[in-house]
Amino acid sequence: MAADWLGSLVSINCGPTLGVYQGEVSSVDQSSQTISLKQPFHNGVKCPVPEVTFSAIDIKELKILDIRHSNSKTCSSAAPKVGSAPVAIPKGDPRSVEKLNSPQHCSKSYGSSSSRGINQVTPKKNGVKNGQMKHRDDECFGDGLDEELDTDFDFEGNLALFDKAAVFSEIDTSERRNGARSRGTPQEQAPSRYRHDENILEAKPVVYRQITVPQPGAKEYCTDSGLVVPSISYDLHKRLLSAAERYGLSLERRLEMTGVCASQMALTLLGGPNRFTPKNLHQRPTVALLCGPHVQGAQGISCGRHLSNHEVEVILFLPNFVKMLDAVTNEVTLFTKTGGKQVSNIKDLPDTPVDLIINCLDCHENTFLMDQPWYRAAADWANLNRAPVLSLDPPVSGQSQAVEAKWSLSLCLPLPLAEGAGRVYLCDIGIPRQVFQEVGIKYHSPFGCKFVIPLHSP
Known part of the structure; x- marks a missing residue:
């Protein structure tokens, strides 16, 4: 057909x-x-x-x-x-x-x-x-396909046949009967959302006062996470260091730990990884280190040694004394091996502003040094240089400070510092928790994953 x-x-x-x-x-x-x-x-x-x-x-x-x-x-x-x-x-x-x-x-x-x-x-x-x-x-x-499929599938109509609430209710009933945790139904209120830095697991409430001292100091500080760090008196500070030394944390160990922490903070203040790169060796930062003939001076010299090892141009000012602590003499010997510059006269310090001044002139016990001519000359030079000042282990409040600092670094627990100390930082020098307990301090480390943390006034 x-x-x-x-x-x-x-x-x-x-x-x-x-x-x-x-x-x-x-x-x-x-x-x-x-x-x-x-x-x-x-x-x-x-x-x-x-x-x-x-x-x-x-x-x-x-x-x-x-x-x-x-x-x-x-x-x-x-x-x-x-x-x-x-x-x-x-x-x-x-x-x-x-x-x-x-x-x-x-x-x-x-x-x-x-x-x-x-x-x-x-x-x-x-x-x-x-x-x-x-x-x-x-x-x-091919069998059974005699008719064309001209009608489109109705997705919306088919979805309307699905009773979502009834299915969730059946699942909830089944899980409760079996002792399983319910996923919840659409009628239940949705749980609150969590931030990326929040822990979704239930935990004990945070205790923000984890450090208590037998005699609270005149000031209290807090960390970035809100932990309270009380200040301690200088007498309690001395007893804490003496107890640590009995357990083997000698002065040399404390000097080394303090020097490492202080140099790490100084490197950050100088620019950190943005400045200390192989392509930037022609612009080495300059640091002036002002030290006295005491433990605080030895801590500063230890810091200067580490800075000099990290390609920082360090100029150490240390007057010529007839008698010095053995710790100071040993630190100076090590410092000279790094290629750093040492001067004993203020006139040998740079006339132009340096990148950073580390002040270690003050001593906790000998306040008569401030009357010495070398001390007054060094303080005047620091105030006229217009460079930012980092004070290392500054004295307690009540003792006058000739050099006003922008930052101050305290050891283990802060002392009640004066307003001229600037922003306070705290460094960990490795004292064990049981040593704190021996002197009556209930201690829980506030440092977390760091060795130097900032402190804030409440």
Whole structure:
């Protein structure tokens, strides 16, 4: 039946003169032996006319590209299944146009006119492979697909059938029956959100006063995390160091620890990693170190040694004394091995401002040093140099300080410092907790992961 071929896509070769035409079969006339194509393409170019009619005499070869039907059975001896490779029907073959209406066997085909456009009638290079895969799919899954799936799936309607509250209620009931923890239902209030730095695990409440002393000092400080750090008197400070020395924390160990912590703080004040790089060695910072002939001076010299080892230009001012502590002499010997500069006269200090001044002139016990000419000269030079000052282990409040500091570094626990001490920092010199307990101090380390921490006035 000629009507069964309507809508099929074919390619008609009319020889080198007329060329090749492709299009959709619009009519087949058996009596006149003609076939018409609508929306035809001639040699790959769309024709200006909507329909072209061919006579069987002019057709050299006919290829069936696609058989288009809608839920109908077609019968053909030459028609392949949908999606198979094109079949060539040369002229003179009994399956030519005049025999298209003489079927010998039947095959099922399904409409696909809505999924292809007329611009896709030319078969692709891999059409044979795709046709074979389609043929296999039809053999495996073709049964029972006589009807088209024209209706779209209603996702919203299907979701509305899902009773979310009932399902969560059933899950909650089941978990409670089994002793498991409930996930909660949508009606329950959502839990509060946590910050990135908060612990979601339940913990004991934080006790911010973890350090208590037998005799509270005149001042209290607090850390960045809110822990309270009380100050102690100088007498309690001396008893704490004496107890630590009995357990093996000698003066040399304390000097080394203090020097490391103070130098680390000084390196940070000088610029830290932004300044101390291999590409910046031509701009070495300069530090003036003012020291006296006492333990505080020895701590400063230890700090200067570490700074000099880190490519800092250190100028140590230490007057010539007839008698000095052995600790000071030992630290000076080590300092000279680093290549640092040592002067004993104020006139040898730089006239231009330096990057940092470390003040270690003051002593906790000997306040008469402030009357010495070298002390007054060094203090005047520091005040006129206009460089920031870091005081190392400054004296307690009540003792006058000739040099006003921007920062002060206290050891283990702070002393009640005067207002001229600037911003107070605290360093850990390694005293064990049991040593604190021996002198009556309930101690819990406030340092965390650091050895130097800032302190704030409450």
